[in-house]
Amino acid sequence: MKHAHIAFIGGGNMATSLIAGLVADGYEPQRLIVSDPVPATLAGLRGRFGIRTVADNASALREADTLVLCVKPQVAASVCRDLAPAISERIGLVISVMAGVRETAIQRWLGAAIPIVRAMPNTPAMLQAGAIGLHASDHVSAVQRNEAETILRAVGMVRWMTDEDQMDAVTAISGSGPAYFFLLMESLERAGVALGLTAEDARLLTIQTALGAARMAIEGGDPPDVLRARVTSPGGTTEAALKVFATAGFGDLVARAATAARERAGQLSDHLTEQS
Numbered sequence: 001m002k003h004a005h006i007a008f009i010g011g012g013n014m015a016t017s018l019i020a021g022l023v024a025d026g027y028e029p030q031r032l033i034v035s036d037p038v039p040a041t042l043a044g045l046r047g048r049f050g051i052r053t054v055a056d057n058a059s060a061l062r063e064a065d066t067l068v069l070c071v072k073p074q075v076a077a078s079v080c081r082d083l084a085p086a087i088s089e090r091i092g093l094v095i096s097v098m099a100g101v102r103e104t105a106i107q108r109w110l111g112a113a114i115p116i117v118r119a120m121p122n123t124p125a126m127l128q129a130g131a132i133g134l135h136a137s138d139h140v141s142a143v144q145r146n147e148a149e150t151i152l153r154a155v156g157m158v159r160w161m162t163d164e165d166q167m168d169a170v171t172a173i174s175g176s177g178p179a180y181f182f183l184l185m186e187s188l189e190r191a192g193v194a195l196g197l198t199a200e201d202a203r204l205l206t207i208q209t210a211l212g213a214a215r216m217a218i219e220g221g222d223p224p225d226v227l228r229a230r231v232t233s234p235g236g237t238t239e240a241a242l243k244v245f246a247t248a249g250f251g252d253l254v255a256r257a258a259t260a261a262r263e264r265a266g267q268l269s270d271h272l273t274e275q276s
Ligand SMILES: NC(=O)C1=CN([C@@H]2O[C@H](COP(=O)(O)OP(=O)(O)OC[C@H]3O[C@@H](n4cnc5c(N)ncnc54)[C@H](O)[C@@H]3O)[C@@H](O)[C@H]2O)C=CC1
Pocket: 009, 010, 011, 012, 013, 014, 015, 035, 036, 037, 038, 041, 057, 070, 071, 072, 073, 075, 079, 097, 098, 099, 100, 120, 121, 122, 123, 175, 176
């Protein structure tokens, strides 16, 4: 399949992750263009990937047939309104990765009846190990869904959501999720140092353990509770540690954290929907 010409509006962390994944997947860099107001950001992207860059958003659209909105939700309205006059019929698809920004709001700001697919990737997309939730409304055709899926599949595993509200849950679980695992790694590493390991040993043992556990969960076919039980010898060390987690309400804490993330996505959405 011939690759789309993709224009990324905003060249920050998420755009960089997506571009890294697409280039690694064989996308021709010349088919990718990024606009961002920060010259150093553009220079970094050019140097790293050999893609094209521009400082103003409208000129990024000149040759593009697909637009990927990668700016912060807080500037979504002004960026989309400024883009509106540059939207032509050649743009067949808009993909938004913005957390908590509804399709109807994007449609309204762009002022054009243009097919919009919402995507919620995460930063492991840069290693093509992303977890991505997608949602499209009924008026997005199968061909357009397929195109969005092809782009996002280049950077990870894709799951379609039937209800746009579920995108806030995806944001809370996998969009923000890498940060939760990094927090656990940081804490385990610190604990290792407190228990007498060198900083280097604590870090390497922690991250290799995270990789090994993730690979077992993905490749082994057994669910995490079965894998956990296998590590936990009766009366042993793991049981002693897990009792501390259970007593402190670890499961509830994780649920509360995820709920806070989902509520924040909802707040962003309510706030942005009010902007005309
Ligand atoms: N970082 C993450 O893990 C994830 C982020 N997202 C979403 O991706 C979007 C971008 O987030 P990040 O990349 O993390 O933020 P970021 O701050 O790294 O990138 C945003 C970029 O937009 C640029 N920008 C600011 N104003 C602009 C304008 N008027 N026109 C064009 N570019 C402009 C900034 O210079 C910056 O490079 C957000 O909406 C966020 O909700 C979604 C999934 C995961």
